[in-house]
Structure formats: C-alpha cells, structure tokens
Amino acid sequence: MNVGERHYRTIWLSDDKRSVEIIDQRWLPHEFRIEKIGTVARIATAIRDMWVRGAPLIGVTAAYGVAIQMTEDASDEALDAVWETLHKTRPTAINLRWALDEMRRHLKPLAPERRAEAAYRRAAEIADEDVGLNRAIGENGLAIIKAIAARKKPGETVNILTHCNAGWLATVDYGTATAPIYLATEAGIPVHVYVDETRPRNQGAQLTAWEMAGHGVPHTLIVDNAGGHLMQHGDIDMVIVGTDRTTANGDVCNKIGTYLKALAAADNDVPFYVALPSPTIDWTVADGLAEIPIEERSGDEVSLVWGKTADGKVAQVRVSPDATPAANPAFDVTPARLVTGLITERGVAKASREGLKAMFPERG
Numbered sequence: 022m023n024v025g026e027r028h029y030r031t032i033w034l035s036d037d038k039r040s041v042e043i044i045d046q047r048w049l050p051h052e053f054r055i056e057k058i059g060t061v062a063r064i065a066t067a068i069r070d071m072w073v074r075g076a077p078l079i080g081v082t083a084a085y086g087v088a089i090q091m092t093e094d095a096s097d098e099a100l101d102a103v104w105e106t107l108h109k110t111r112p113t114a115i116n117l118r119w120a121l122d123e124m125r126r127h128l129k130p131l132a133p134e135r136r137a138e139a140a141y142r143r144a145a146e147i148a149d150e151d152v153g154l155n156r157a158i159g160e161n162g163l164a165i166i167k168a169i170a171a172r173k174k175p176g177e178t179v180n181i182l183t184h185c186n187a188g189w190l191a192t193v194d195y196g197t198a199t200a201p202i203y204l205a206t207e208a209g210i211p212v213h214v215y216v217d218e219t220r221p222r223n224q225g226a227q228l229t230a231w232e233m234a235g236h237g238v239p240h241t242l243i244v245d246n247a248g249g250h251l252m253q254h255g256d257i258d259m260v261i262v263g264t265d266r267t268t269a270n271g272d273v274c275n276k277i278g279t280y281l282k283a284l285a286a287a288d289n290d291v292p293f294y295v296a297l298p299s300p301t302i303d304w305t306v307a308d309g310l311a312e313i314p315i316e317e318r319s320g321d322e323v324s325l326v327w328g329k330t331a332d333g334k335v336a337q338v339r340v341s342p343d344a345t346p347a348a349n350p351a352f353d354v355t356p357a358r359l360v361t362g363l364i365t366e367r368g369v370a371k372a373s374r375e376g377l378k379a380m381f382p383e384r385g
C-alpha cells in the first residue's frame with residue numbers, strides 16, 4: 022500500500038539480492054523506519070521482538086531467513102537448524118511453521134549448491150502469493166460489506182469494528198481483515214472503522230489507525246473495552262478480525278481480546294467475521310483451546326507503554342507500580358460457534374469442519 026506517494030510492501034529483497042529490507046513496525050506511527058537484515062540471527066530477532074509481526078508477514082520473513090541461511094551453508098543440517106531456530110521465535114502464528122515447512126519441502130530434494138537461488142525464488146513467490154490471497158479475501162469480504170450497505174439507506178455508513186492489526190502491515194500487502202475495507206473504500210461504499218487500541222502493544226492504536234489514516238478511511242480509535250457498549254447501541258454493523266491460527270474445526274486464535282469481542286457480538290446479533298488466507302489454517306489441530314500454544318510475552322509489554330512525548334521523542338513510560346507483576350498472554354481462542362464466517366481466498370466458509378472441508382476439499 023502507499024506511504025505518502027510511494028508504494029511499499031512490508032518486506033522486499035535488498036539491492037544486494039541477499040538481504041531483505043523491512044518496515045520496522047516498532048516505531049510506527051511516529052517514525053517510518055526501514056531496516057536492512059542480512060543474517061539469520063537478525064531475522065530471528067526481527068520476528069521475536071516484533072519489528073515485523075502479523076501471521077502472514079512472520080511466515081514470509083522466515084522464508085527469507087531460510088534463503089539467507091542457504092547462502093552461508095546449504096547442507097541438510099543447516100536447513101534443519103534454521104527451521105528450528107526460526108520456528109522457536111513465535112509459537113502461535115501457524116504461518117511461521119507453514120512457510121518453514123514449505124521452504125524445507127522445496128529445498129530438500131535439491132543439491133546444496135542449487136538451494137540458495139531456489140530459496141530466494143520460493144520466498145519471493147510466497148510473498149507474491151500472499152498479496153494475491155489477500156486481494157481475493159478482499160473481494161470476498163467486499164461482497165459482505167456490500168450486502169450490509171444494501172440493507173441501509175443510500176449513503177449510510179457501514180460501521181466495522183476490528184481488533185489488533187490484520188492490515189497490510191501484518192501481511193505483505195493489503196492485509197486480511199483490512200483488504201475488504203480498502204476495496205469497499207475504493208468502491209465508494211461509505212465505511213467507518215472502529216479501531217480497538219489492542220493493549221498491551223497497541224497494534225490497533227499504532228498500526229491500524231496509521232493504515233486507516235494513510236488511506237483516508239474514516240476511523241475512530243476506541244479503548245478495548247468499548248466494543249460491547251457500541252454494539253449494544255447499534256453502532257457496529259460487523260466485526261472483521263484476522264487470525265494467527267484457525268483449526269480444522271473453525272476455532273479461531275487471534276490477538277488477546279478477540280474472544281471478548283466475539284462474545285459481545287453474539288450477544289448483540291452483530292456478525293463476527295474472520296479473514297484468513299489458507300496458510301493460516303492448521304489442519305493438524307481441531308480443538309483450539311486445548312491444542313494451540315498461546316504465546317506468553319514479557320510482562321513489561323503490559324507495564325510499559327511506548328508513545329511520543331511532547332518534545333517529539335519516542336519513549337517508554339511505566340503505567341503500573343514498579344513492584345506489580347504483569348501477565349501477558351498474547352492470544353486467545355474464539356470457539357467456532359461464535360464465528361459468523363471465515364472469509365478465505367476461495368469464498369466465505371462456515372466456521373466448522375464441514376465448512377472448511379467444503380471450501381478446501383483437497384485438505385479433507
């Protein structure tokens with residue numbers, strides 16, 4: 022998507038054809054910084070410390086990490102070792118394992134001397150595929166927004182609530198949850214987005230709000246606890262969120278707090294949609310609550326908040342007493358029964374084993 026006049030993806034191959042460049046998301050919305058990364062160790066840090074984040078982008082970054090490794094040592098042992106190193110960085114988003122598996126599956130049959138070139142080619146393809154998947158999700162989600170708009174008076178706004186950042190910053194381009202919003206805006210449908218701030222790291226306040234502002238999408242930032250109240254008052258027409266892993270039964274794991282939005286949506290008959298590309302489906306697990314590992318991040322992310330000071334510096338402040346410990350589970354699971362539909366690249370599936378099997382019969 023555009024930043025100012027210029028089009029950016031979130032990750033691209035550097036001019037040296039070996040390193041990658043990323044938008045370093047730790048500094049947004051206050052500073053737009055690009056970071057060049059040329060080692061596996063720095064790729065691992067960038068994923069773990071969330072310079073890049075969002076399930077699809079984590080996967081693509083890891084794919085380039087494998088490619089970088091192949092330029093140094095392309096043996097079977099090195100391929101297995103880089104898989105392990107990068108897989109450990111963030112446990113919940115299944116796209117990470119999907120991309121690492123895909124790279125290893127692609128490279129293992131090749132002679133080591135051919136692996137580096139093949140790895141960069143496959144990583145670039147995975148990046149391009151992500152853009153295509155998100156575009157298709159956008160079209161399928163747009164149909165839902167259009168149907169809601171058609172039930173309103175002409176010109177009346179469709180109000181959408183989203184949680185965390187499942188925007189273009191979380192993918193290579195377009196985003197998952199935001200792709201239908203961007204396409205609706207392009208199509209001239211009046212949409213307005215309620216952006217959950219998404220504590221503790223504020224991906225909504227810092228990233229989604231930045232995206233919406235950058236693309237002229239009318240939006241309002243709200244605290245995480247406001248969604249239920251707005252739904253009770255008829256201010257939300259639909260919820261769209263992304264997901265880090267959706268099970269074969271349609272349980273949805275996403276940023277902490279998603280489950281509470283789904284409960285409030287169910288209580289108020291507000292449709293609750295989840296937008297996801299197929300690499301986010303974990304066909305090996307059924308029960309999301311029992312089987313998905315939930316990342317536990319540092320309590321410092323709860324106790325300390327980043328922001329811009331009055332003199333324009335990006336700084337961190339403490340919001341709780343020094344001695345107070347904090348827990349920080351980063352994701353939760355929304356049971357399939359609370360999900361109205363899964364917006365995939367192939368269409369909108371019912372959040373159930375049957376629904377997903379019908380949409381992806383080859384995985385059945």
Ligand SMILES: CSC[C@@H](O)[C@@H](O)C(=O)COP(=O)(O)O
Pocket residue numbers: 074075076077114184185186187188191192196197198224262263264265275276351
């Ligand atoms: C298209 S991104 C889907 C999810 O990855 C997104 O909603 C999310 O929860 C991101 O969490 P994050 O911890 O910022 O990586």
